[in-house]
Amino acid sequence: MADACIEWYDRNARDLPWRVPGTSAWAVLVSEVMLQQTPVVRVEPAWRSWLTRWPTPAALAADTPAEAIRMWGRLGYPRRAMRLHACAVALVERHGGEVPDDLDALLALPGIGTYTARAVATFAYGRRHPVVDTNVRRVVARAVNGLPDAGPTTTAADLVETAALLPADDARAARASIAFMELGALLCVARSPRCADCPLVARCAWRAAGAVPAQGPSRRPQGYAGTDRQVRGLMMAVLREAHGPVPRPRLDAVWPDEVQRARALAALVTDGLVEPVTDDATHFVLAGDRPPPATPV
DNA sequence: CAAACGTGGTG
DNA sequence: TCACCAAGTTT
Numbered sequence: 383m384a385d386a387c388i389e390w391y392d393r394n395a396r397d398l399p400w401r402v403p404g405t406s407a408w409a410v411l412v413s414e415v416m417l418q419q420t421p422v423v424r425v426e427p428a429w430r431s432w433l434t435r436w437p438t439p440a441a442l443a444a445d446t447p448a449e450a451i452r453m454w455g456r457l458g459y460p461r462r463a464m465r466l467h468a469c470a471v472a473l474v475e476r477h478g479g480e481v482p483d484d485l486d487a488l489l490a491l492p493g494i495g496t497y498t499a500r501a502v503a504t505f506a507y508g509r510r511h512p513v514v515d516t517n518v519r520r521v522v523a524r525a526v527n528g529l530p531d532a533g534p535t536t537t538a539a540d541l542v543e544t545a546a547l548l549p550a551d552d553a554r555a556a557r558a559s560i561a562f563m564e565l566g567a568l569l570c571v572a573r574s575p576r577c578a579d580c581p582l583v584a585r586c587a588w589r590a591a592g593a594v595p596a597q598g599p600s601r602r603p604q605g606y607a608g609t610d611r612q613v614r615g616l617m618m619a620v621l622r623e624a625h626g627p628v629p630r631p632r633l634d635a636v637w638p639d640e641v642q643r644a645r646a647l648a649a650l651v652t653d654g655l656v657e658p659v660t661d662d663a664t665h666f667v668l669a670g671d672r673p674p675p676a677t678p679v
Numbered sequence: 680c681a682a683a684c685g686t687g688g689t690g
Numbered sequence: 691t692c693a694c695c696a697a698g699t700t701t
Contacts (some may be wrong), residue, residue, distance in 0.1 A: 417697040424687075425697090458685030458696095465699085495699045515697045535680090536698085563697065572695065573690075605693090606685075615685050653684090 383525065383582065384549050384558035390581035391561035394568065398422065400429065401560075407481035407506035408473075409433050414498045414505075415466050420457050422567075428457055440479040442470035448671035451655065452622050460618055460655060464669060465493030483507035496536060504559055510552040512544035513559040517566025521582075522547070524570060528587030530596040531572070613637045613646035621656060627665035627673065 395401070400413035412432055416425040432453055436442035442450065447467045454463035469492045473479055481502065482488055488499035496514075503509040519532035519540055526543070533540075544562075548555040569576045577583050577593070588594075606612055616636035621628055637643050647666070650656040659665040659672060667673075 414697065419684090419696060419698060420686080421688080421696045456686060458687085459698090461684070462699085493699070497698060501697070513697090516695095517697070567697075609683095611683080611685060618685085649683095 383585065384547055384554075384561070386581040386585075387561035387565055388554070388557050391557070391564050395560075395564055396422070396568070399426065401505075405506075406437075407483075407502065408437075408439055410506040411469075411481055411494075411498070411502050412466065414501045415462055415469075415493055416457060418462060418498070419459060424457060428453075428455060436470070438479060439470040439473035439481070442467060443474045443479075446670035447654075448668035451618075451668050455622075456619075461653060462493060464653075464655060468492040469494065481506065483509060485509075485511065496541075504556045508552055508556050510548065510555040511559075512541045512548060513563070514540050514544050515563060515566075517564075517570070518544060518559070518562045520572065521562050521566045521570045524575075524588035525582045525586045528591045530588065530594060610642060610646050610649065613642055614650055617643075617646060617650060618655065621666065621668050624667075627659040627667050630664055630666070633666065 399405070400410055409429075413425065413429050416429055416432075435453060436445065445467075447464055450463045450467040451460050454460055457463075472491050473481060477487070483503055483506070485499055485503055488494050488502055489496070491499075494502070500511040500513045501515075504511050504513050514536050516532070519536060522540070522543060523529040523532035526547075547562075548558055565580070565582075569580045570582075577586070577589060580586070583589055613636065617633050620632060620636060624632075633647060634640075634643055637646070647656070651658065651666075654669055656666050657669055657672060659667055
């Protein structure tokens with residue numbers, strides 16, 4: 383299975399900048415964090431801008447979280463920008479500004495979880511680890527287990543199952559992992575998979591079973607309009623564009639419901655994305671963007 | 680462990 | 691139009 387996927391990958395892989403040989407581990411790490419729940423097409427330009435401005439962890443660590451949040455733009459989940467900044471600080475403090483290749487050291491970094499740690503160790507350093515994301519889980523669920531889709535989250539069993547598919551050779555195992563992911567992203571997609579072009583079609587357990595579609599509603603609360611998340615997003619957009627401290631009324635203008643506004647703003651402060659400039663909380667800034675105190679003469 | 684966490688494109 | 695989906699992590 384791995385061989386067929388690698389062969390397909392070699393001919394059909396997208397030409398993505400973070401896959402270019404010689405890409406730094408930091409650049410790979412940044413790409414992986416940006417790609418958490420955000421489509422490739424939106425990540426590409428943001429990734430280029432980010433790495434141009436902050437080519438190393440030390441460069442980012444020397445800047446403010448606010449600048450990271452601004453550079454993050456509209457990628458979504460701005461807490462990822464916060465954590466990426468915190469990650470850069472941790473890399474400087476704990477690893478001399480280098481990205482470690484050790485799984486446990488990677489997992490201990492802010493914003494780096496099971497998937498990202500393995501992705502960095504594998505794609506930046508060629509280590510042999512199962513790399514399991516939503517694409518891989520879908521491919522394995524279908525091709526190996528004959529199911530229409532994978533479960534909602536990655537389990538320990540998923541890691542074991544995927545590890546069993548990896549070639550013995552480290553470099554080839556890494557290639558297999560990226561091939562599984564690419565297959566899930568381009569052909570074995572969630573809706574209307576392109577089985578006709580799939581290198582696994584002849585041995586796919588799901589196809590063999592008749593490619594029965596998933597039953598029942600996928601029941602996930604994906605709604606966005608009217609949620610606190612939307613209100614937070616609107617407020618963050620105002621703060622990103624602002625130069626100086628933003629007066630509370632400008633944040634209030636983004637949403638009619640006062641109760642919800644207050645809740646959203648309080649949550650942003652609690653999360654550390656936003657800070658009140660003064661104790662009276664009449665003005666707000668992005669994290670770390672507090673203006674310097676007036677220098678006494 | 681379920682829920683929270685942005686944003687925009689698409690069938 | 692609107693529900694679904696996109697290289698997850700944290701609490």
